Amino acid sequence: MNFINPKTDFAFKKIFGSIDSKDILISFLxxxxxxxxxxxxxxxxxxxxxxxxxxxxxxxxLDIKAKISGNKxxxxxxQVLNVVAFDKRVVYNAAKTFxxxxxxxxxxSRLNPVIALxxxxxxxxxxxxxxxxxxxxxxxxxxxxxxxxxxxLVFVELPNFQKELAELETITDKWIYFLKQTNTLExxxxxxxxxxxxxxxxxxxxxxxxxxxxxxxxxxxxxxxxDQRGAILKGIExxxxxxxxxxxxxxxxxxxxxxxxxxxxxxxERRLGTISPDIQSRIRQLSLEQLENLGEAVLxxxxxxDLTAWLQAQxxx
Numbered sequence: 001m002n003f004i005n006p007k008t009d010f011a012f013k014k015i016f017g018s019i020d021s022k023d024i025l026i027s028f029l030x031x032x033x034x035x036x037x038x039x040x041x042x043x044x045x046x047x048x049x050x051x052x053x054x055x056x057x058x059x060x061x062l063d064i065k066a067k068i069s070g071n072k073x074x075x076x077x078x079q080v081l082n083v084v085a086f087d088k089r090v091v092y093n094a095a096k097t098f099x100x101x102x103x104x105x106x107x108x109s110r111l112n113p114v115i116a117l118x119x120x121x122x123x124x125x126x127x128x129x130x131x132x133x134x135x136x137x138x139x140x141x142x143x144x145x146x147x148x149x150x151x152x153l154v155f156v157e158l159p160n161f162q163k164e165l166a167e168l169e170t171i172t173d174k175w176i177y178f179l180k181q182t183n184t185l186e187x188x189x190x191x192x193x194x195x196x197x198x199x200x201x202x203x204x205x206x207x208x209x210x211x212x213x214x215x216x217x218x219x220x221x222x223x224x225x226x227d228q229r230g231a232i233l234k235g236i237e238x239x240x241x242x243x244x245x246x247x248x249x250x251x252x253x254x255x256x257x258x259x260x261x262x263x264x265x266x267x268x269e270r271r272l273g274t275i276s277p278d279i280q281s282r283i284r285q286l287s288l289e290q291l292e293n294l295g296e297a298v299l300x301x302x303x304x305x306d307l308t309a310w311l312q313a314q315x316x317x
Contacts, residue, residue, distance in 0.1 A: 014214070
């Protein structure tokens with residue numbers, strides 16, 4: 001068996017956002033949002049994916065939008081590439097979904113809570129190593145949570161999930177493993193297949209069940225992602241090369257400057273005697289051009305006072 005990669009926009013929408021995927025999405029959201037508890041009993045997928053009429057490339061930031069039990073709205077995004085200001089985009093999408101619930105003239109009581117579930121194939125928060133992070137409004141002093149949770153942000157960072165197939169314990173583990181490793185599987189593992197919704201998701205992800213049009217769409221999207229990833233890597237490579245070149249030039253200049261300082265200090269000591277640490281420090285702060293000028297002026301100095309006066313003149317200049 002071959003399985004499509006759930007991390008692509010096309011595959012993610014097909015598996016979790018199809019008309020007949022409601023049970024899959026309920027299991028998935030309960031696992032990631034509520035630690036496997038059956039909090040969500042029903043949901044409505046808003047603007048469900050319908051094959052084969054899909055965009056070739058991602059033209060929307062939201063992959064799936066659904067209304068779940070308790071009149072909450074969940075927006076889900078699967079993001080493969082770490083783009084500039086992505087963290088701000090997540091907040092923007094959540095806030096936009098919240099305020100666009102109201103039509104002109106409607107009261108604020110109609111506003112329902114919004115949960116933004118963001119799954120990333122990169123580390124969002126490099127300073128921590130959690131797989132799932134949850135954020136909500138809370139008092140900064142005593143962590144009192146704002147009533148009714150109007151906006152919640154939930155992040156799932158796939159690189160932080162390191163469990164192997166034999167180590168999967170909870171349904172949350174299994175769904176995260178599904179996202180991260182499905183395209184590497186050759187069969188449906190027993191531990192995954194024992195969850196009916198995951199088994200159904202794997203059937204949908206089976207390449208053999210895709211139409212020719214869907215296969216073409218998938219291939220185009222994978223090529224697009226590789227092009228984008230290649231562009232990012234090229235930018236990094238060029239930036240590193242530029243940094244190396246600038247570093248080499250800076251290193252050469254610093255080396256010349258240090259060598260020049262050492263030479264001038266020896267000349268000054270032979271002519272004037274011991275040079276105080278304060279004067280030495282002031283000399284080390286001179287530019288290369290000033291050091292060259294000082295090297296030419298050394299022979300004109302008759303005393304330490306002449307050197308001090310020369311340095312003072314450079315500062316005033």
